[in-house]
Amino acid sequence: MSLVIDETIEIDAPAAKVWEVLTDFERYGEWNTFCYEASSTLEPGSAIDMRVQLGSNRRPQQEWIRTHTPGVEFSYAMKPLPLGALHSLRSHTVVPLGPDRCRYESRFTLAGWLSPVVTVALGKHLRAGFTAMTAGVGRRAVA
Template identity: 90%
Template sequence: MALTIDETIEIDAPAEKVWEVLTDFGRYGEWNTFCYEAASTLEPGSPIDMKVQLGGNRRPQREWIRTHTPGVEFSYTMKPVPLGTLHSLRSHTVVPLGPGRSRYESRFTLAGWLSPVVTLALGKHLRAGFTAMTAGVGKRATEI
């Protein structure tokens, strides 16, 4: 069974500001307690290198940009493990709601026959991390 984590927040900031927060990777450490460091060109096929706090452990994570629509969305995926063992998709989407308001949509899916084991081991930490990051995006976008 796949693990899916959906987080959405409405933000009192324009979509452009939320997009700026999401793509200013050099400042992630100032507000993002889950993915505290990231770097990418966002070009599809290129890497996104991250450092994440998962439970009590800090670890590097390299994934690959899948889609990028400037100002709207970007997504990335892990390198699939052979034989359908494990694969993931992470997406960030910004939706304008009117003058000075927007919605940030965060989605993470982990699937494959090994996903129940990973969910058992890390699911609680992944949920907490994505929840904290979503809240952080909203807070940061209203502060800058």
């Protein structure tokens, strides 16, 4: 059983502005209550180092960039656990809808035979975090 969190919003801002918000990692702490610190070159194979808030706990998180199409999308994944126990994929996609409007698509998938345990332990916090981040992207882009 996989945990899938899909969040999509339409934003009254140009796609380039939303992309700027998503990739300006130094300013995440100003608007992102879920992933309040991040750094990465976005080069596929390189690390993305993050600090995340899961409920009342703050913790470091390191994942690995899988894809990056500048201005359009980037994705990253955790280092899979052995024997298919746990693996993830997180993606951010910006779709232009006109010169001053776009859609931001956020997707997180957690799968593997340990995913039900993680879902019970952290699912509520992950859902709240991704929902808050998606809303934060929209607010920051139109500010």
